[in-house]
Amino acid sequence: EPEVTQTPSHQVTQMGQEVILRCVPISNHLYFYWYRQILGQKVEFLVSFYNNEISEKSEIFDDQFSVERPDGSNFTLKIRSTKLEDSAMYFCASRATGTPNSPLHFGNGTRLTVT
Amino acid sequence: QKEVEQDPGPLSVPEGAIVSLNCTYSNSAFQYFMWYRQYSRKGPELLMYTYSSGNKEDGRFTAQVDKSSKYISLFIRDSQPSDSATYLCARNAGGTSYGKLTFGQGTILTVHP
Numbered sequence: 508e509p510e511v512t513q514t515p516s517h518q519v520t521q522m523g524q525e526v527i528l529r530c531v532p533i534s535n536h537l538y539f540y541w542y543r544q545i546l547g548q549k550v551e552f553l554v555s556f557y558n559n560e561i562s563e564k565s566e567i568f569d570d571q572f573s574v575e576r577p578d579g580s581n582f583t584l585k586i587r588s589t590k591l592e593d594s595a596m597y598f599c600a601s602r603a604t605g606t607p608n609s610p611l612h613f614g615n616g617t618r619l620t621v622t
Numbered sequence: 623q624k625e626v627e628q629d630p631g632p633l634s635v636p637e638g639a640i641v642s643l644n645c646t647y648s649n650s651a652f653q654y655f656m657w658y659r660q661y662s663r664k665g666p667e668l669l670m671y672t673y674s675s676g677n678k679e680d681g682r683f684t685a686q687v688d689k690s691s692k693y694i695s696l697f698i699r700d701s702q703p704s705d706s707a708t709y710l711c712a713r714n715a716g717g718t719s720y721g722k723l724t725f726g727q728g729t730i731l732t733v734h735p
Contacts, residue, residue: 538721540721540722542723549725549726549727549728550666552722552724555721598665598666602721607653608671608673609720610671611723612668613665613667615663615664616664
């Protein structure tokens with residue numbers, strides 16, 4: 508069964524450094540998302556991306572964050588200058604279509620640790 | 623106002639028990655509700671998807687939505703140790719934001735042999 512893959516599984520970085528989290532969504536999916544989950548807290552929506560542009564973003568997704576689909580297969584989340592509070596699990600997700608019954612498929616996440 | 627509330631548990635049951643997991647939500651405009659299962663160190667996996675009120679059954683799983691009381695439930699029959707996971711309820715925003723989900727905090731379930 509096709510799946511969303513994320514790399515790396517764990518990323519450790521120092522505060523102030525830039526990080527890029529990588530995702531390969533399911534082939535032929537058109538809608539892409541990033542979510543995050545701080546330890547012990549809820550899974551939170553960050554951003555949605557369709558047709559090579561951001562369609563919606565949360566308050567968390569400030570100017571330090573950016574997303575890109577650099578080619579036909581990868582979808583990346585960049586954090587420009589990491590803060591301690593950016594430490595979390597980051598999940599990439601994709602959907603085939605924009606209809607309500609098109610399910611969201613999640614990857615297994617990248618654990619980001621900012622020291 | 624918190625949008626989706628879920629008792630975090632933990633909930634521990636013996637194998638074979640019927641499990642009932644519940645969530646409440648605050649906004650009656652929500653229309654689509656989901657249950658996700660999340661194993662340790664894995665991403666959420668969609669179990670059930672419901673629209674409107676009523677029941678939906680899939681194997682040992684039944685999802686129930688009661689819009690009058692703003693209550694959603696997941697029942698697991700004949701629970702197995704492999705069902706041990708965190709169960710997340712979620713709703714999507716409607717309109718064109720079907721992929722933007724709001725999750726509950728998750729209920730940790732342990733099914734012991």
